[in-house]
Amino acid sequence: MNARNKKFLSMILAMFLVLQFLPFNTFAADEEVQMSGREAVDYALFSASRENALLLNGSRISIKGDVHTNADFVYQGSELVIDGVCEASGKVSAKNAKALITKEIECAPIIEMSDYTTEIKTIASENAEIFEADQKYHGNSIVFEKSIIANGSIFVNGSKFTTNDYIIATKDISINVAKSEIGFKDGSVICSETGNITFNGSEVNIKGIIYAPKGTVTINSGIFTLKGRLLANKIIFRGSTLNVQSSKEDIDLIYRETDIIFDQIRNEYECNIEHKISFTIVDKFGKPVPNVICSISVTGNATAPSSVTTNSDGRATIIISDSMNESITLTITTKKGLSKSIVLNFVKNQAIINLYIVDNNNLPVSGAQITVLSLDSAADNASKVFYSNEQGIADFSLPEGNYTFKIGKDNYKQVVYEKISLTAGNVYSNTIILQKLLNEIFVQYKTILTNQPVKNRISVKVLYEKNQLRSETQNSTPVELFMMNASGEWLSKGFLFDNGNLxxxxxxxxxxxxxxxxxxxxxxxxxxxxxxxxxxxADGTQISK
Structure with a gap:
């Protein structure tokens, strides 16, 4: 080997030796950010710092759920159990320990810390005391009856601390209490917007989420139990026992939405016209959720805004239009990942019909039949039938022309519109009142005395056309009164007469x-x-009330 080759080989070996001593997390490249498709709240423990390891120092550590750190994961102690994935953008280290980890991933992609502050404050503000300065609490037994929101730091010092509400500070939160019971009714969130969160105590029990996106969560506790998640820039645990159990319900403490409910969607929408589509977002109790940021996507040639936020009533409205005769899919997705899609049918050169069908008590009539007859021999759809939905709404489209509408339902009097002229591109809206054919029974005396003969007039209005009813005998009428006896049997009391004189x-x-x-x-x-x-x-059937 000549001198030149020897010199080259020596340079390669030297570079290799240098690389071995470089910090492992140096190679967590910026271009890998968010490649995993997950975010902070998806983990039981999440540490965003790229410089500082996620450090756990305790005799027994048990974590149910996934763990992620943008640096190294370091455990120092006797026993470590992670029932989930342990991801580190650097190395996973558990020296001199009995470690049981479902799956280890080193050199994992960097995941940036997500901002949940707005969502957390929105929930807390529903029942909170708000302060514009630091707050300090001292005593043997400290209880927060409401959420606490402080523009500053929060300090809790005592023997026992109990709360079921949120604790939010713009700066530091320090809980120095022998025993803490936090969030065990409905769950709590302890949130420091820009500062650190520190726990010092012999026993800490928390149900909820600890969140310090720009600070360090330091836990100095003999026994620390968290039924929820811990999300911070940096995490340090020093103590005896750490038990973290995450569940899918934890996310509801930040994102409460569980369903997206669209308002009535029409069967068809006219092209080249802006249409309003409204929806409500509710939680698991059916309560509207305000300030939910929703992303919007549409297929085809439809146009719609890219995002919308629900108002104080949990409602949002978007404007959508389409120039093409097509069916498109509209999808609403929240930051939580809750998603719901509907199909909208856009039509050209059609008139849109929007009917609202109610009874004489102004209650929606579902299943009402709308029979449409064309009066123009050249028109399409010589006869069509549509039905109202559960809200009493019937939406459909028809070509331009003249039509007869017949609206009815069994036990209701039919309503007929002999001629309706429709123009393409226009919307025909109307409220149709269907009267029940058998209305309320009128009783002259609703209270009668016992052991005294009483004559009582019974009346009812029957909205049937001529020859639609039948009488079986010459001495009967089509309307008969029955009364239930003590044995639960219906016994006839006689017939009701038209105008009272058969x-x-x-x-x-x-x-x-x-x-x-x-x-x-x-x-x-x-x-x-x-x-x-x-x-x-007359058709041999009967109705009763």
Whole structure:
């Protein structure tokens, strides 16, 4: 080997030796940020610092959930159990310990700390005391009845500390208490926006999330139990026992939303017109969630804003339009990852019909049938049938032209619009009132005395057209009254007459007829009487109330 080759080989060996002594986390390259697709709140323990190791020093450490550090993971102690993945952008070190880790990942991608401050403050502000300066609490037994939000630091010093609410400070939070019980009713969040969080005590029990995005969480405790998550720039534990158990419900303490509920979606939308699509975000109790930032995506040629935030009522409205005759998908996604999609059908050169169908008590009528008949021989859709939904709404589109609308439902009087003229691009809206064919029963005396004969008039309005009802015999009418006896059987008390005089009007059935009669009651026992009206129809069926 000549001198030149020897010199080159010596240089290569020297470079190799130097690289071996360089800090491992030096190679966590910036371009790897967020490559994992996860964020801080997805982990039971998350340390964002790239310079400082996640340091755990204790005899027994048990963690249920995943762990991530942007530097090294270092454990010093006797026993370590991680029921999950331990990710380190540097090295994973558990020397001289009995370590049981489900999966170790070294040289993991860097993950930046996420900002959850706005969401945390929104929840805490619903029931909080807000201060514009440092807050100091001293005593043997300290209890927070509400969330505490301080523009400054919070210091708690005593023998026992209890709270089920949030603790938020712009600067440091220091809890120096022998025994702490935090969040064990509904969960709590301890949040320092820019400072550190320190626990000093013999026993600390927390259900919730500890969050210090720009500071250090230092735990000096004999026994520290966290049913939740710890997210900080830097984490240090010095003590005897650390027990962390994360669950999917923890995230609800930051992101409460569990469902996205869209307002009524029409069957079709006219092209080249801006349409409003509204929705409400609710929590697991069905309560609206305000200030939820939502990203919006649409397919096809539709246009919509990229994001929207729910208002104080948990509602948001977006404007969407499309120039093409197509079906598109609209998707709403929250920062929590909650997502919901709907399909919108856009049509060209059509008239949009929006009908709201209610009964005579202004309650929605679902399942009402809308029969549409074209009056133009050249028009498409000579006859079509549509139905109202559970909200009493029927949305559909039709080509420009003239139509007859027939709206009805069994046991309701049909409403007919003989001629409706529709123009392409316009919206035809109307509220249709369907009257029940058998209305409320009217009783002259609703309270009667026992052991005294009483004559009581019973009346009912039956909204049937002529010849739609039937009478089985010459001496009966289509409307009969029944009363339930003590054995639960329905027994007939007789018939109700149109205008109250069968001998004059016979069996003739008139439109919008009121049927009435006077019946004898002579009850011997106190209680309630159950009455039922039965109407016999010409098609052999009957309805009752």
């Amino acid at each position: 001998s004059i009007n016979g069996d003739e059935i008139k439109a919008d007829q009121v049927y009435t009669n006077i019946f004898d009651f002579n009850e011997t026992q106190q209680g309630k009487l159950r009455l039922k009206i039965v109407v016999y129809r």
